[in-house]
Amino acid sequence: MADYKNIKGFNIQYLDSDPPNPIEGQMWFNSTSQTLKGAEAGGIPAGTWASGGSLNTAKASMGSAGTSQNAAITFGGAAPGATAITEEYNGTSWTELNDLNTARSEASRGLGGSSTSAIYGSSPPTTTAVESWNGTSWTEITEFNTGRYNHNVAGANSTAFLVFGGEIPGGGFRTETEVWNGTSWTEVNNLLTAVNNAGSTGTSTAAICIGGQGPPNGAVDESVSWNGTSWTEIATIPRTTRSNSSAGTSTLALISAGDGPGNTAFTSFWNGSAWAELADLSTAKQGLSSGGVSTSAIAAGGYTPSITTATEEWTVPDVVTKTFTTS
Numbered sequence: 419m420a421d422y423k424n425i426k427g428f429n430i431q432y433l434d435s436d437p438p439n440p441i442e443g444q445m446w447f448n449s450t451s452q453t454l455k456g457a458e459a460g461g462i463p464a465g466t467w468a469s470g471g472s473l474n475t476a477k478a479s480m481g482s483a484g485t486s487q488n489a490a491i492t493f494g495g496a497a498p499g500a501t502a503i504t505e506e507y508n509g510t511s512w513t514e515l516n517d518l519n520t521a522r523s524e525a526s527r528g529l530g531g532s533s534t535s536a537i538y539g540s541s542p543p544t545t546t547a548v549e550s551w552n553g554t555s556w557t558e559i560t561e562f563n564t565g566r567y568n569h570n571v572a573g574a575n576s577t578a579f580l581v582f583g584g585e586i587p588g589g590g591f592r593t594e595t596e597v598w599n600g601t602s603w604t605e606v607n608n609l610l611t612a613v614n615n616a617g618s619t620g621t622s623t624a625a626i627c628i629g630g631q632g633p634p635n636g637a638v639d640e641s642v643s644w645n646g647t648s649w650t651e652i653a654t655i656p657r658t659t660r661s662n663s664s665a666g667t668s669t670l671a672l673i674s675a676g677d678g679p680g681n682t683a684f685t686s687f688w689n690g691s692a693w694a695e696l697a698d699l700s701t702a703k704q705g706l707s708s709g710g711v712s713t714s715a716i717a718a719g720g721y722t723p724s725i726t727t728a729t730e731e732w733t734v735p736d737v738v739t740k741t742f743t744t745s
Contacts, residue, residue: 430445484533520549530572548561624669
């Protein structure tokens with residue numbers, strides 16, 4: 419019978435502590451804990467949240483953009499009144515950048531654009547105004563065709579952007595979808611269900627809208643995808659939340675925390691076919707800022723219920739250590 423050395427090419431080591439950087443398939447006996455351990459593949463299901471650098475200003479319900487944990491921005495929001503502050507995260511700390519032209523809260527929600535090219539639009543009482551970010555400063559651009567706030571967004575950059583759903587003063591929920599080509603907004607096919615404050619991410623041709631709030635004021639438990647032409651219902655999410663943090667793409671998406679009702683710490687992952695629950699945030703909250711992808715993301719600020727400066731980082735390990743038992 420083949421033994422472990424013949425299969426893997428090395429013996430089981432006898433160590434007084436776990437190795438700092440084990441490789442997949444490696445096994446060892448920890449003499450301190452008197453346990454047999456090994457390293458197996460990690461991946462998104464093994465991801466965890468940990469504390470990151472704090473925002474300079476406590477904010478909630480902000481806009482956000484960024485395709486990396488090391489390059490994300492947050493802008494506007496409630497502090498508690500509407501703010502124009504823009505901050506950038508480099509993976510360690512936040513730095514203040516040039517302000518929005520107009521202080522905004524209850525504006526664009528979800529994740530769209532990058533830390534150098536993004537769009538942020540509308541807020542009460544002016545619900546059509548839009549600004550574009552070029553990595554240095556904000557510039558006012560063409561307004562939305564349909565006024566709304568607390569709307570959902572997705573997009574690769576400031577020349578290819580999608581805005582959908584939202585609400586109007588007085589509580590009217592919207593289904594309108596508009597696409598931005600860098601010059602003008604064009605109305606396209608509506609959302610299947612009127613919704614605001616949803617998790618959202620992706621591009622102007624491949625996006626996902628997750629949960630949120632629908633009329634009259636109920637939580638929405640569905641997720642829908644956009645293929646550049648129309649919306650399609652894809653799956654019910656494990657935990658119904660609104661005002662959550664989102665990251666990733668239309669086929670590899672991560673949502674976390676939100677109002678469920680009340681502050682939650684849930685994290686759920688979409689792999690393009692099904693949803694799965696993963697490790698929770700350390701603190702339940704809602705109204706967070708987002709950034710990054712499903713393997714490396716951030717969730718910053720929000721209500722805990724007080725407005726916080728805290729940032730949490732989502733990290734996915736290549737391998738994880740497993741303790742073997744007799745069961």
